[in-house]
Amino acid sequence: xxxxxxxxxxxxxxxxxxxxxxxxxxxxxxxxxxxxxxxxxxxxxxxxxxxxxxxxxxxxxxxxxxxxxxxxxxxxxxxxxxxxxxxxxxxxxxxxxxxxxxxxxxxxxxxxxxxxxxxxxxxxxxxxxxxxxxxxxxxxxxxxxxxxxxxxxxxxxxxxxxxxxxxxxxxxxxxxxxxxxxxxxxxxx
Numbered sequence: 001x002x003x004x005x006x007x008x009x010x011x012x013x014x015x016x017x018x019x020x021x022x023x024x025x026x027x028x029x030x031x032x033x034x035x036x037x038x039x040x041x042x043x044x045x046x047x048x049x050x051x052x053x054x055x056x057x058x059x060x061x062x063x064x065x066x067x068x069x070x071x072x073x074x075x076x077x078x079x080x081x082x083x084x085x086x087x088x089x090x091x092x093x094x095x096x097x098x099x100x101x102x103x104x105x106x107x108x109x110x111x112x113x114x115x116x117x118x119x120x121x122x123x124x125x126x127x128x129x130x131x132x133x134x135x136x137x138x139x140x141x142x143x144x145x146x147x148x149x150x151x152x153x154x155x156x157x158x159x160x161x162x163x164x165x166x167x168x169x170x171x172x173x174x175x176x177x178x179x180x181x182x183x184x185x186x187x188x189x
Contacts (some may be wrong), residue, residue, distance in 0.1 A: 030136060037133025041100040044107025044123040051115060055165070060114050063162045070157035071106040075099050078153070088140045098142045101150030104130040109158040114165050127154075 045068060052060045075097055084096040104127035112120020131151070134142040142150075173184040 033133040033136050037100055037130045040126055040133075041104045041130045042107075043126050044104055044111060046107075047119075047123060048107050048110045048114075051111065051119065055115075057114075057165060059163075060165060063114065064110055066161040067110055067158040068103075068106055070160065071102050071154050074153050074157060075102045075150070078149070084146070086141055087143050095142055096146045097149030097153050098131070098134045098146045099150065100134050101127070101131045101142075101147050102154040105151050105154030106158055107154075109155040110162055113158055113162040116164075 048064055051057075052064060076099070078097055079094040079099070082096045083093045085093050086095040105124075108120060108123035108127040111123045131147045134147060134150075135144065173182075175182040175184075
């Protein structure tokens with residue numbers, strides 16, 4: 001339920017703030033949005049790699065590699081298979097799903113799934129802003145369906161491969177008393 005609420009909150013700005021005004025200040029603002037989105041799409045993934053390195057999480061690295069690779073592969077496969085035209089009239093026909101959004105939500109959902117909501121909420125905020133920049137940027141490269149497709153691809157591929165992080169997977173215990181000795185092993189999956 002938390003993920004549904006978080007995704008809903010991330011997409012609300014797309015609906016509320018979309019406009020069609022082309023004043024010089026609007027053009028500057030939309031250009032800044034688009035540039036921000038071009039760079040910020042990588043922030044959740046880079047943060048994921050930094051956290052993986054800081055925690056020396058080898059299993060997390062491989063889970064991230066599989067989920068991120070699946071996101072990229074599936075995004076581009078869908079772009080060429082569906083060949084949906086862009087709202088701005090560009091003739092490349094590769095609007096669905098939004099690659100920027102898929103990459104941002106892949107990194108954000110990895111952080112949330114692997115390390116918890118304290119990492120995931122800020123990452124989802126950044127991913128939501130990236131999604132907003134794809135609709136509100138100067139070229140209006142995507143519509144709401146493209147964004148939703150990117151979210152589904154990014155989050156879905158992460159949930160296929162990522163498990164929660166557990167620092168210690170096993171616990172060894174020893175107890176003695178009254179001439180009895182007990183050794184225990186508890187393993188967490």
